[in-house]
Amino acid sequence: MLKKTSISEISDLAAQLMGKGALIAPVREEAGFNFREISDAKQVDLNFYNTIISPKSAFFPQTEDFVRYQTGKDILEATPVELNIKPAFLFGVRPCDVKSFEIMDIHFTGTGAVDPYWQKRREAAAIFGYAFDLNTPADGADFYSTLGIGAADPEGSDVFMIKKGDDLLLKAITPKGEKLLAEMSVLSDATPDDLNYFDDTVAAGRAFKTRFTCVEAKPIAKKFEDLFGNTEFWEKVSNACLSCGACTFVCPTCYCFDICDETLFGKGTRRRVWDACMFTDFTLEASGHNPRTKVYQRLRQKVCHKYSYHIRKYGPISCVGCGRCTRACPVNIDIFSIVDEAMKA
Ligand code: SF4
Numbered sequence: 001m002l003k004k005t006s007i008s009e010i011s012d013l014a015a016q017l018m019g020k021g022a023l024i025a026p027v028r029e030e031a032g033f034n035f036r037e038i039s040d041a042k043q044v045d046l047n048f049y050n051t052i053i054s055p056k057s058a059f060f061p062q063t064e065d066f067v068r069y070q071t072g073k074d075i076l077e078a079t080p081v082e083l084n085i086k087p088a089f090l091f092g093v094r095p096c097d098v099k100s101f102e103i104m105d106i107h108f109t110g111t112g113a114v115d116p117y118w119q120k121r122r123e124a125a126a127i128f129g130y131a132f133d134l135n136t137p138a139d140g141a142d143f144y145s146t147l148g149i150g151a152a153d154p155e156g157s158d159v160f161m162i163k164k165g166d167d168l169l170l171k172a173i174t175p176k177g178e179k180l181l182a183e184m185s186v187l188s189d190a191t192p193d194d195l196n197y198f199d200d201t202v203a204a205g206r207a208f209k210t211r212f213t214c215v216e217a218k219p220i221a222k223k224f225e226d227l228f229g230n231t232e233f234w235e236k237v238s239n240a241c242l243s244c245g246a247c248t249f250v251c252p253t254c255y256c257f258d259i260c261d262e263t264l265f266g267k268g269t270r271r272r273v274w275d276a277c278m279f280t281d282f283t284l285e286a287s288g289h290n291p292r293t294k295v296y297q298r299l300r301q302k303v304c305h306k307y308s309y310h311i312r313k314y315g316p317i318s319c320v321g322c323g324r325c326t327r328a329c330p331v332n333i334d335i336f337s338i339v340d341e342a343m344k345a
């Protein structure tokens with residue numbers, strides 16, 4: 001099913017979706033765009049390149065309270081925080097970010113230990129993927145095409161959206177998407193010409209280049225295995241790194257977290273918070289020993305996790321080439337350049 005609307009009337013579609021559940025879409029903020037729950041349909045703005053922080057926070061929030069309790073009282077009196085899951089529409093997700101959900105599913109639901117927080121939110125959400133604009137050159141930091149991800153790949157979305165002039169084409173990709181589009185009275189039927197345009201754009205998206213070197217999973221995994229003990233290589237590529245962790249916080253495929261207790265005046269909360277392997281004390285053990293005291297060891301961990309260990313253990317590279325880490329890094333460290341350098345080493 002292919003439907004369409006005029007981009008100038010996008011707020012009508014937003015309002016209809018808001019009537020069915022939470023609408024989470026890129027919102028313009030002072031520093032750039034970020035995914036937020038929409039409170040006013042007019043906030044929806046499709047004139048963005050990509051968000052600063054990835055959409056993973058829709059399923060895996062930066063902080064999440066699990067349990068509330070009172071110190072000194074029996075643990076049985078602690079109250080689990082209700083999950084309060086409602087239908088959600090994640091609107092305007094770029095193809096590389098849609099791909100990241102597949103990778104994150106491996107960790108949160110695919111390895112035997114199921115994370116109900118991630119799983120329930122994923123099940124309750126419909127993904128509206130959104131093609132990159134093929135008439136605009138890719139941001140210099142992006143490299144999704146080198147990992148085999150097209151600029152207009154609809155796979156993984158429930159509904160996939162492509163801009164055509166002043167119109168927005170919406171195609172149902174899954175049965176969930178079919179049902180949703182059939183219920184949207186603000187949408188009109190697309191023409192055969194729209195259908196051709198949609199298919200041509202998907203094909204053109206596969207030929208659209210971000211950077212030119214192609215990365216293959218198994219050879220790069222082996223390359224990094226061989227380079228593991230090459231301290232000179234790792235010191236060189238991590239020389240400027242400040243261990244600030246910004247690259248991991250914006251990344252759609254970083255999933256490390258810490259669980260901590262916060263107590264104030266006898267009231268306690270157990271909560272999950274994002275953590276990052278780039279932080280100095282990430283591997284600090286209770287004994288005081290820290291196996292990764294050096295910056296190069298931490299950057300090596302981040303790169304090898306994504307481009308070596310993850311491949312050996314699960315198959316895919318744990319990176320989708322969205323370029324956020326490079327854009328966010330205060331000292332311009334570019335993970336793709338490290339991969340490229342490794343391939344040439
Ligand atoms: S490592 Fe960088 S390019 Fe790869 S998915 Fe994470 S933020 Fe995107």
Ligand code: SF4
Pocket residue numbers: 240241242243244245246247248278325328329330331332333
């Ligand atoms: S953002 Fe840059 S400086 Fe900060 S930890 Fe990552 S690589 Fe290092």
